[in-house]
Amino acid sequence: MRAEVTVIGLDGGVPGEEARTALGRARFAAGAARHLDAVAPHLPAGAERRTLGALGPVLDELAEWDGPAVVLASGDPGFFGVLRALRERGAEPAAVLPAVSSVAGAFARIGLPWDDAVVVSAHGRAESGRSAHRALAAALAHPKAAVLTAPGTAGPEAFLPALVAAGRLVYVAQRLGGPGEAVRAVGPQDAGRTDWAHPNVVLAVDPERAVAPAVAWMPGHQGAPDGWALPEEAFAHRDSMISKAEVRAVALARLAPRPGTEVWDIGAGSGSVAVECARFGARAVAFEAAARDCERIRANARAHRVYVEVREGRVPDSLPGRAAPDAVFLGGGGDAAAAACVRRFRPGRVVAALASVDRIRTVHDLLAAEGYRVGGTQVQASRLAPLPNGSLRFAAANPVTLLWGTAGPGGPGETGPAGIEERWR
Ligand SMILES: C[S@@+](CC[C@H](N)C(=O)[O-])C[C@H]1O[C@@H](n2cnc3c(N)ncnc32)[C@H](O)[C@@H]1O
Incomplete structure (x- = not known):
């Protein structure tokens, strides 16, 4: 040049x-x-x-x-x-x-520091629908976010309903510095509006963490949490109805939760998987039939200072019509829930935790028939425990089978046909 x-x-x-x-x-x-x-x-x-x-x-x-x-x-x-x-x-x-920058300008207009914000761009080439999905997932998982929107499928209307429902303070900063500049706070009554002036930036702030008490040193998501595969005691749960830490460790590794991904926890129980996925920066959605458990999931999310969207009801009836989860954990709900999640939404990754031997073949064949590469392992952990005389023993936990299906190249799938790779981008 x-x-x-x-x-x-x-x-x-x-x-x-x-x-x-x-x-x-x-x-x-x-x-x-x-x-x-x-x-x-x-x-x-x-x-x-x-x-x-x-x-x-x-x-x-x-x-x-x-x-x-x-x-x-x-x-x-x-x-x-x-x-x-x-x-x-x-x-x-x-x-x-x-x-x-428009992001600096927008935060300045609402008078908040933004060195702790995650900034996401919804601009994408061919797949702006996918870009918006990714941007929304990251914005929901972080207490302070700025979204660079794009007209069309990635305008403010793609973000506002979910951000408002999550309890965020939401603003649309339109035409900053130009004629017609307008910075508007968005509440439930106008979350469905579509008449926003472009260009604009959407800001979403968790009201309880608008000003982080600690001095931020690294903007955006802080990377892997300071601990994961947390002990069961880290979560309120009912009658030991919780994925054990060793099982959760393998499940999390296969689910690969991270900013920009949406992970579903089906039959969430205590919500321990959903909470851990949220700690890794994923948008986490917990599906649970029992109202008391739903309350407990919300409480566990609050205790860990993460946002988990809780959907009460029996799966598959409670599944949404349209959605694009990146990964689904099947912890409950049986074969009907598994079939509905896999066939209807075709997530890039599926992980099932099975206590019953009878279900292993069924879930394996479901995943294989849908073109996933299927892998599995039985996790049988024995934990170090003290004996009364001061010596040590191993206390065996019940074995659990984990099956996983991976849709794309480079994933952990081990057997079965490679397929539907074009979805993994
Ligand atoms: C390709 S990015 C460019 C970002 C730019 N380099 C910056 O620092 O602001 C385009 C996006 O920036 C945001 N943007 C740019 N100018 C803006 C303005 N005057 N008012 C509001 N948002 C603006 C919008 O989200 C727009 O879709």
Whole structure:
């Protein structure tokens, strides 16, 4: 690229001196219509102007351009912005002049620090529906989130109902720094609105953790929790109806909960699996028939300071019509629940915990027939325990069979046909 490119970020303020100099020299200017309008007084009359839309053709043209050029972008061009596309094509800008990012601007408008926030982009190429799913999962799992929305399937309406239902303080920050700027708090009564002005950023804040007491040192999700496969005592539970820690360890490894994924805990009981998935940063949904258990799941989630969505009712009747879980843990609900979850939603990963020998063949064949690679193990743990005389013994726990199905390449599946790999992206 022979062009001498200056990348200029805009946030509604007056461009600085360096930006004005670059604009005044530019023979070529590319940017969104609103950005070209904003800098029009600074551009020479004869400068070529290209309106972005699609980035590719304009960057192709820029690659052939010889002479001073400017590329205009919103906020910080290096933060989910045009700078990546430029560098991917080998361009080395002469200068990058960032403005205030829309995320920084939006949090400033509501007066909250954001060094503890997770920032997610719902922009995606072919699969923006998938991008929105991923962004919502991450936003729900974290106490403070900013979502960079995209018009269409990833606009605010894709996020607001679930974020409001989760009890978050939710805001839509529209057209920051531009004419028509509006930052609106969203409650249950307007969570279904669809008439938001673009561009916009959605903010979602857990009211109890709007200001984290500890000084944040690393933005976003904090990585793996400080402990997992937690002991049963870490959860309130009924009559030992809880997946034992050793079983949960293998199940969690196969479920692979992490930010951007949605994990279902079917027949959740104490909700220990759902809570642990949420601790890893996944959006966790617990399906449980007994009302008392649902209360206990909520209490366990609160005690661990995570959000778990609880759906009361018998599976499969209580399953939603449309959903796209990434992983499903089958802890209860029997074969009917297993068949419904696998056939209807085709999650990338399925893990079943089976105490009954009779069900092993049935669940194995279900997964294999649906094209999953199937693996399994029997977990028979013996825990170290004291004897009254001070010596040690091993106390055997009941064996549990774990079966898992994996839909894509590189997963842990061990037998069965490889299939439906295109879903694992
Ligand atoms: C490709 S990202 C660019 C982010 C940009 N680099 C920044 O630092 O703000 C585009 C998204 O940023 C957000 N955005 C950009 N400009 C905005 C504005 N003026 N008001 C509200 N949101 C804005 C919207 O979520 C939009 O979909």
